[in-house]
Amino acid sequence: PTELINRALELEPQHRTALWLAGMAAMERRESEAAIAYWQTLMPLLQDAEMKAEVARLIEQAGGTPATLAAATSASITVRVEVAPELVADIPADATVFITARAPDGPPMPLVVVKRTAKELPFDVVLDDTLAMSPHRLSQQSTVDLTARISRSGRADRQSGDWIGELHAVAVAGAGALTLTINKQIP
Numbered sequence: 702p703t704e705l706i707n708r709a710l711e712l713e714p715q716h717r718t719a720l721w722l723a724g725m726a727a728m729e730r731r732e733s734e735a736a737i738a739y740w741q742t743l744m745p746l747l748q749d750a751e752m753k754a755e756v757a758r759l760i761e762q763a764g765g766t767p768a769t770l771a772a773a774t775s776a777s778i779t780v781r782v783e784v785a786p787e788l789v790a791d792i793p794a795d796a797t798v799f800i801t802a803r804a805p806d807g808p809p810m811p812l813v814v815v816k817r818t819a820k821e822l823p824f825d826v827v828l829d830d831t832l833a834m835s836p837h838r839l840s841q842q843s844t845v846d847l848t849a850r851i852s853r854s855g856r857a858d859r860q861s862g863d864w865i866g867e868l869h870a871v872a873v874a875g876a877g878a879l880t881l882t883i884n885k886q887i888p
Contacts, residue, residue, distance in 0.1 A: 702726070715827065717746050724759065733763040741765075742831045745777035776829060776840030776873055778802065782849045783823035785884040788864060794820035797855040800881070802828050802845040804837060805870060812839050819851055825878075844870045849881045863887045 703726050709719040724739035740760050747753045782800055784792055796819040801811035813832035817824060828847075830838045839845065851864040859865075866883035 714831070715742070715746055717743060720746070721756075724763075728759075728763060736763045737765045742829075745779075745827050745829050776838075778828045778839075778845070778847070778871060778873065779825060779878045780828060780847060780849075781823060781825050781878065781880045782817075782866075783880065783882050784819075784851075784864070785866075785882055788883065788886075792819050792822070792851055792864065793853060794818070797852045798822065799848075799850045799852060799857060800826055800828070801848045801850075802839060802871075803848070804842050805844055805846050807837060807842075810837075812837055812842065812845065814857075839873060842873050844872055847871055847879070847881055849883050851883055859887060861887055 702722075706719050706722045706726060709716050710723060713719070720739050720743040724736040724743070727733070727736035727739060737760055740756050740763070744753060744756050744760075747756065780800065782798065798817045798819055798821070800815040800817070802813045803809070803811050813828045813830075815826050815828065815832060817826070828839060830840050833839070847868040849866045850859065852860060853862060854860055864883050864886050866881050866885070868879060868881055871879065
């Protein structure tokens with residue numbers, strides 16, 4: 702079962718059930734740090750207050766401190782990514798969607814990146830430190846710039862003809878659920 706759980710997490714790192722089970726399996730192996738890490742990753746993905754309370758209880762039972770619990774519940778941004786209605790017909794279903802968060806005055810390297818396909822649109826995504834692309838973390842920022850970009854080529858760099866949507870100076874703490882609409886094409 703552990704191999705199947707690990708495979709599920711390779712395919713989908715934010716799979717809630719797999720994260721839950723991976724934490725439970727780690728606890729059975731007496732690997733409390735690993736269990737806490739899995740459950741910290743799971744916490745911001747949960748919407749239900751009872752489920753969050755249960756995961757918080759598990760983190761505490763595993764020896765998590767108030768600081769590890771706070772890290773699990775803070776510094777995440779939930780984003781609904783969608784396409785403006787007038788562009789929907791132009792978007793190929795097999796195109797790649799990149800969602801990034803960057804420090805407004807920081808390096809060009811994104812803090813976090815999520816890659817999905819256009820056929821999944823609209824979708825919700827949770828951006829947090831588990832998706833870190835560099836030593837700089839989302840949790841270290843007060844605000845970030847969010848971008849959703851649809852790439853026909855599948856390339857991570859901006860190309861002429863890609864479709865894009867942006868939100869600037871988004872507060873990291875307490876941002877609440879946001880909508881990021883892809884609403885223009887790059888010339």
